[in-house]
């Protein structure tokens with residue numbers, strides 16, 4: 001009988017469903033990482049919310065683990081590359097708590113507009129300070145949405161009902177979708193200049209981290225009120241405190257913090273600051289939704305192999321699975337690679353299969369490319385919703401098949417149309433010709449021939465091909481204590497542009513990237529993960 005550990009507080013429905021479906025379940029919450037490491041080896045499944053941090057160390061001890069189920073949306077507390085490397089399926093419940101979280105953002109907006117927490121405390125202290133609390137109306141005010149996905153769209157809908165004007169910054173929001181939502185798509189600077197209230201609804205990624213930096217906050221309107229029910233780390237907390245102290249920021253409400261649990265913060269006690277302890281998803285309705293959904297999905301997987309809402313594996317029928325599986329892994333890696341290497345809106349993505357790949361069912365491969373690509377923008381993408389999400393983002397998807405073989409027996413090419421022109425990557429499968437058990441390999445990167453395994457954490461460098469460069473890079477990595485797993489090299493022409501792809505044991509830090517970029521001859525350096 002498979003065994004699941006529920007390690008964060010979850011509605012009792014989850015345990016009930018596991019038991020009904022023949023899965024043994026333990027509910028043990030509040031464990032330290034070391035305590036979790038000591039017990040995790042016994043379990044086939046781990047059901048979590050946001051408190052449990054599923055790190056590489058925990059995964060390393062999770063020798064029997066097959067599936068992690070997140071009863072909620074954000075999976076930034078799970079090391080997905082490490083889970084994938086171990087073959088652990090990671091699933092979430094993308095919609096179960098979105099209404100609830102959107103309502104919390106609206107609640108915090110009202111709390112700021114009418115200073116409800118401070119007025120409540122003062123009244124209950126017997127002060128009756130009727131003249132101290134002068135609020136503002138929401139009607140006719142401009143709400144700036146940063147991120148207009150599932151939750152952002154619901155917030156927009158509610159705000160429009162309150163007769164607010166809504167402007168949104170989301171590079172992946174298509175003009176058609178903006179029109180459908182009744183909101184105006186704008187650039188970030190315009191949002192900062194126009195919004196009376198700003199609310200954040202993006203995942204925490206390298207692009208969104210510190211999106212409200214000191215510099216961005218300085219561009220906001222005098223008296224702006226800011227709400228964050230998405231993730232700590234989207235706002236520079238020190239700059240927020242300074243803005244509140246100076247009076248430039250009229251109010252801020254945070255449900256999420258850089259460090260959680262946030263038991264102390266310079267923001268605590270600041271006038272016009274409101275906070276809640278990551279309560280966005282905490283309603284009985286949402287918790288029942290996500291508990292039922294996560295338990296059903298995990299039980300399906302453990303009992304029959306069915307895959308729903310998985311973030312790192314494709315959903316597949318039993319018959320097609322063995323032959324398509326390596327192609328899907330290749331497709332997902334190529335999609336993820338172009339997603340990580342290109343930024344901003346993409347008008348078109350083309351998937352071209354050549355040779356043996358062209359004879360297979362293309363749909364799962366196309367979904368895998370799109371899922372890999374979109375995962376760099378949203379946590380809620382999976383194999384099932386990837387084509388729909390691509391459509392919503394205005395991405396045209398083209399499929400091209402050439403049954404004739406080219407240089408390779410089988411080849412998959414992914415091209416994206418960006419403002420800078422068409423850019424493409426291509427890969428093949430090495431190993432048995434029927435593809436079962438074959439290994440994905442990158443063979444071309446933006447026109448440069450390179451042969452690489454896309455796995456784990458990688459460092460990508462584009463440099464001028466010149467003697468001594470590899471030695472300088474190798475010494476730098478050695479000095480920084482970075483262990484190189486594999487090393488792949490390609491170049492456009494002798495003395496021209498060269499590309500290096502190195503696999504490294506730990507995620508590439510911003511500090512290391514800074515040092516690599518400072519090396520003579522480096523044009524681009526980025527950290528990638530698969």
Ligand SMILES: NC(=O)C1=CN([C@@H]2O[C@H](COP(=O)(O)OP(=O)(O)OC[C@H]3O[C@@H](n4cnc5c(N)ncnc54)[C@H](O)[C@@H]3O)[C@@H](O)[C@H]2O)C=CC1
Pocket residue numbers: 072073074094097098101146147148149150151152169170171172173201202203204205207208229230231255256278279280281282377378379380
């Ligand atoms: N406080 C809480 O308890 C809860 C917090 N959340 C958080 O809310 C976040 C949003 O959830 P959903 O709306 O369901 O996700 P979603 O994936 O549907 O929407 C996220 C949106 O952010 C956009 N985005 C991505 N990168 C961006 C960038 N650089 N700039 C601007 N926009 C960007 C995406 O295009 C997408 O439209 C989640 O990632 C999660 O971290 C979710 C539920 C509860």
Ligand SMILES: O=C(O)C(=O)COP(=O)(O)O
Pocket residue numbers: 049050051071072073074075097278279280281282
């Ligand atoms: O679903 C999400 O992304 C959330 O942030 C909710 O977190 P929680 O399940 O309440 O710990």
